[in-house]
Amino acid sequence: MAQIRDVAKLAGVSPATVSRAYSDPSKLSESTLHRVMAAADELKYKPSSLAQLFREKRTNTVLVMVPDIANVLFARVVSGIERVAVENKYNLIVSDTGDNAEIETVGVEMVETYRADGVIQLGERPLSELHPEGEQCTIPFVQAISADPRGRYPTVGIDDRKAAAAMGSYLLSQGHRRIGVLAGLENRVVTQERLAGFKDSLALADVTFDEVAVEYDTYSMAGGERAATRMLSRKDDLTALFCMSDEIAIGAIRAAHDQGFILPRDLSISGFDNIEFGKYCTPPLTTVMQPAEQIGEVAMSLMCDTLRGQTLPKAHEMLPTELVVRASVQKLP
Template sequence: MSEKTATIEDVAQQAGVSIATVSRALHKPQLVSQSTREKVQHAIAATGYTANVMARNLRLSRSGMILLLVPDIGNPFFAEILSGIEQGASRAGYNVLIGDTQNDPEREATYAAYLRSNQADAMILLNGHLPSPLSEAPRIGTPPIVAVCERIPGSNLPTVIIDNQQAALEATRHLTQLGHARIAHIAGPAQNILTIDRVAGFNEAMAEAGLRKTASIDYSPDFGIEAGIAAARRLLRSDTPPTAFFCASDGMAIGAIVAAKELGLNVPRDISVVGFDDIHLAANYDPPLTTIRQPRRRLGEQAIALVLERLDKSRPAPDTHADNNPVIINTELIIRASTAPCTNRDPA
């Protein structure tokens, strides 16, 4: 129909009213009379008008965009969290811009600048640390920032996480209750907060069962399959190899099983393996993985809820759920076929 896309002015002209009236008809319908409202509707239909979101946002000085910092979008673990976030956001009229940082501080800084340049109204951190340019100026009046999955100690950010220590405790306890004594924890990067919490839970369970002496912990550079393979190889080479692994991710558990099979071991007969996360594949691996289920979608939903709460200017900003008092989502131990009672009584 039109050469250029129609603007509010075209609609106004077509309807024989002012642009102010058109705007009001769209956003404050109760302020405009029934008859003009209809005229505007028709004019909009006739011109095929779609509001220019950029102009609107400029005027309102908002962007309608929520920035999501993820360390690696390729990790399927994040997908469902994203999905939960995206759903909540779009219901509230926000878009989600995903920033894949690859743990590169420079990329993090680039994205963090979006907050300053009004390209994003809020930020959700899935990557476990504040981009460095922000760490200095966490002032009041800054756009909302929320941390998910990994709490950021000292940041005072609203946070939603699972209780990693408790989950690790339950996972390990499952193994001790099956009679395992020599249990190894295949852990993530040593300085990672998830690692620290899960190691604590592991240690707690081992202490509880009086097994401090036969516990071992092996740290890895990341949570991937290859890391799990390498760790398991190291551990199984020992004189007194473990009879069970508690792995910090399902990927690592899969790696551990690969390594065990390499050595001709049968899982779970010769060695039990517990994973973490309950990724989609866990139920269909061979053997199906005993693991800790993280309600990922719920994590995302809670995170976006905290953001929206803080974005809503009408309400007084709640100042709760800081990292020392986070929203905690419950996990669940899913028992499948990768764990079994310990048969290998200590030969010593």
């Protein structure tokens, strides 16, 4: 590969001039610029990014930590991040962490070893748990999806509690009173938030929450299927299931269907997230829209701001959600 001095020699100028031809062509005379570019062309010269970045001490790269890249919701967020990254000439290193603290710690270290300029975290773990300095850590960090308003770094997400309450209220408005909850993993913040929101809606309508009617499992179709099976064999008087993700709801639909329920006549099921597939379920899924791509876009914008040195004092963006009414929840007579 040709280097800058080869080009300089061929063009009869100094390396500095060649460098300037790329970084600020206006500094060169017409004729020199032309000569340099011709020489560069002939030698097929391309500046080594590695050398440039080394000198600049920046990588133009942002690390995205995703708990599971094969999850459609996360994939859509990454898609949004990507779009803004390209606009701003940043590269993305994507790391599928499997929600593993150790892998995430290594990820954060990449900033200190100059492999990435900053980190966007799609998981729930806050920076303070991933760095020995804890709260003092000043790494450019943005947390997406699971917004943590107490954190000292920018955050984007939705108001899970409010959104869950909205869905709860909708179910109540349709006449449902005995509602089972198919929750995700119990130790997740998002699970607790959505559960709290659901309880809020019950309290608001003076309906007592049935502590027994909660089943926890993984955030997946298989988890939803298992949870629903357990729930339906335990409680036979439910008229609706409040599922904490569309995937859980889809698993629940399968389970209910297999147990002979005619949907939505015998049982209403609501989802959460609004993944594309929900629209194509039978019955189509009533759910809460979460603006995944937009969350990604805002997250990357915040990262860009941070890297430009704009210390956003407290950027905790809560993006709006929306109730998506389809057929899987039915109005009781």
